[in-house]
Structure formats: structure tokens, C-alpha cells
Amino acid sequence: MRRNKGIVPTSERAFGYGFVSPFFLIFLTFGLFPILYSIYIAFFNWDPLGLHTFVGMQNFQNLLQDDRFWIALRNTLSLWVLSTLPQLFMALGLASLLNRRGLKFAGFWRAAVLVPNVTSVVAVAVIFGSLFGRDFGIVNWLLHFFGIHAIDWTGSPLSSHLQIAAMVAWRWTGYNALIYLAAMQAIPKDRYESAEVDGANAWQQFRYVTVPGIRNTLIFTVTVSTIYGLQIFAEPLILGGVSYSGGDSRQYSTLSLFLFEQAFSEFRFGYAAAVGVVSLFIIAGFSFLNSAITRRLAQGEE
Secondary structure, eight states, rough: OOOOTTOOOHHHHHHHHHHHHHHHHHHIIIIHHHHHHHHTTTTTETTTTTTTEEOOHHHHHHHOOHHHHHHHHHHHHHHHHHHHHHHHHHHHHHHHHHHHHTTHHHHHHHTTTTHHHHHHHHHHHHHHHHHHHHOHOOOOOOOOTTTTHHHHHHHHHHHEEEEEHHHHHHHHHHHHHHHHHHHHSSSOHHHHHHHTTOOOOHHHHHIIHHHHHHHHHHHHHHHHHHHHTTTHHHHHHHHHTTTOSTTTTTTOOHHHHHHHHHHHSSHHHHHHHHHHHHHHHHHHHHHHHHHHHHHHHHHHOO
């Protein structure tokens, strides 16, 4: 029997739904449900072993009046600026070097830049803690040659944030560079040849050929890096001495650490859920803003 064009049999539709259903089941179970459940308990004084008392918006009101929340938000934004933006620029430059024609041992270098990302974050934190040591750290030893006195990298918010930013940039620059490299290699070679014939130098080819050619990849990496940067947890926790409070002056405290402190140190699960809900909206807002700005800049270069 002849089948009408555009009409898919029920059996084939069910077969397709069966293939995609595992993703949606996992997303509903481990993605959407925790978010909805967190929003629900954010309106309660939630004792995991006791009573659950409905308090309405009280947790959110207390949060906005909590100095620790604003310190954590300030630290999170500071770490995001110091770590995310520089490492994306470095990744873009590194990808350009790896994409050069005639690069010897290209496969080795492209594999080597991924080593920091696959290294244990605990091992990396221990190494960077030694590098930035106040008395015997290599960084202070190098600064001594420029006439700069030893810096106590854990003594102030700015110096501790620079320490964490250096660690984050070292771990993720190579990873993002490989993403940029894959996008660059997908650009047709004739575009570079046409630009070279027209007299464009290396910088002009990079600006007017490479950057527009990887526009969508730039938007992706900026968005993902923003989400990660605003959720940073492991690095400040380990460098801060595995302290949920974020150090003596809370210079290592981030939104994620503050949430963890409220939930598993003070056992205020409703309050911690309120921190998570507010963090969700902050991260979503910054992600959409970054995406919109990146798209606008990319369109302006066309």
C-alpha cells in the first residue's frame, strides 16, 4: 500500500520517541525536578530531620539582608571577571597558534594543552597553593627580582582571587583553545587565500575572517564559561583550606560555597534553597546578557 508523503507511521514515531526518551527522563529526574523541588523548599523553614514550616518569602528577605550573601556575590563576580574573560582571550590566541600552517608536532601540542583540564583539581590546588606560598612560593621568588616584596596571597580578597583566577585559567584555557581550534579548521581555506590576495595581513585575516567564522563557537564558550565561573566551587574550597565559610575574612566564599555552608554546615536547607534560587536567576541573567552582547558584537562585524 502506498504511503502518503509527509505522514510518518505511528510505529516509526514511537521508535523515534524511544531513542530520545532517555535524555528527557534523565533531565527530568536530575535536572528539572531538583530545580522545582529547591524552589518549593525555599519557602519553608526546612529541617531535614524535623518540622517543615512554611515561611513564605522570609528566606529571601533574610537573604537580601545577609552580609555574607553579598560578600559571596561580590567574590563570585570578582572571580568570574578575573578568570573567565582573560582565559577566553588566551584560549583564542593559543588556538590561532595551534592552527598555523607548518606547525611541527601539531598533534602533540594539541593534546598537551588538554592535560591541565584532565588533571585532578585537588592536585592542581595543592601545586598552586605551593606556587603562591607567602614564604617559599615561586611566584613571590620571581616578584623579588622586580623589587616587589613577598605577597601574602591568602591575606586579602584581591590577592586570593588572583590566585584562584590563575588556577582556573590554567585548567580551562587549553580546553577552550581546542574548541576554538576545531571551529577554525572548519573555516574554508579559500577565505584566507582571498584575504591574502587582497593584501590582508595576519591580524586582519584573524579579525575579519577567523573571528566571524567562529562566531557561534565564541557565543557558546562565553555562555558556558560564564555559567561555570558563577558556579565556581572546588577551587576556592580547596585553596581556602577546605573551609565552607571561605576563610577567616570570607575572601574565598562564593555563592556555591555559601549555599553548601548553609545546607551542610548550618543545616538550614530552606535558606540554602533560597540561595540556590537566587543564584539560578543571577546565572541565567548573566548568561543571557553575555549571549546578547556577543551576538550584537558579532553582527556588528559582519
